Amino acid sequence: MSNQELGIFIENDRTAFTPGETLELSVLWALPEKPTSLEVRLFWYTRGKGTEDVEVVATESIVAIAAAGEGKARFALPAAPYSFSGKLISLLWAAELVVEPGARSTRCEFTLSPTGKEIQLSG
Numbered sequence: 001m002s003n004q005e006l007g008i009f010i011e012n013d014r015t016a017f018t019p020g021e022t023l024e025l026s027v028l029w030a031l032p033e034k035p036t037s038l039e040v041r042l043f044w045y046t047r048g049k050g051t052e053d054v055e056v057v058a059t060e061s062i063v064a065i066a067a068a069g070e071g072k073a074r075f076a077l078p079a080a081p082y083s084f085s086g087k088l089i090s091l092l093w094a095a096e097l098v099v100e101p102g103a104r105s106t107r108c109e110f111t112l113s114p115t116g117k118e119i120q121l122s123g
Contacts, residue, residue, distance in 0.1 A: 005030045006106040008040070008097040015109075016116035019079045023110070027097045030068040037100045038062035040073040044081060044112075048089035062097075082113040086121035 011024040025040060039061055045054040057078055062071035075095070084091050096107040111118050 006097055006099060006104060008095060008106055008108050010095070010108055010110060016111045016113075017077055018114055018116055019077055019112065021077050023075045023077055023095065025073045025075075025095055025108075026070065027062060027073065028070045029064070029097070029099060031099065032067065034067045035064045035099045035101070037098075038064050038071070039098045041096045041098060042075045042077075042093075043096065044091055044093045046089050046091050048086075050089065077112055082119050083111040084113075084119040084121055 005028070007026075007028040009026045009028075011026060017023060023042065027038070027040060029035065029038065039059055041056050042058045043054060043056045046052055058075050060073040060075070062073065064071075073095075081091055083093055092109055093112045094107045094109045096105050098105045113119055
């Protein structure tokens with residue numbers, strides 16, 4: 001890792017989940033100084049026409065005892081909303097590692113639906 005690097009990774013490189021499953025994450029950081037806080041956020045957001053919506057569903061703090069380190073986070077995934085794509089808007093799920101000071105962050109995206117595949121809206 002370089003002098004200032006952050007990483008968040010889904011265990012077993014999975015990209016698709018069903019409601020109720022557990023999302024297990026590994027986080028890494030290498031910073032010039034020990035961070036005052038490390039937080040992992042589970043959230044969904046919309047992308048497309050109109051206003052972007054974002055909702056943080058859960059957060060988990062990681063204890064940083066040094067400027068570089070690694071940690072784990074896990075979340076029980078909610079029943080909804082499902083990942084979808086339409087002509088005008090998409091809903092995406094992600095987990096994000098946020099570091100203070102400096103509000104640095106990195107994220108990884110995944111799909112949440114009953115089938116494990118993004119729902120395609122038509123029409």
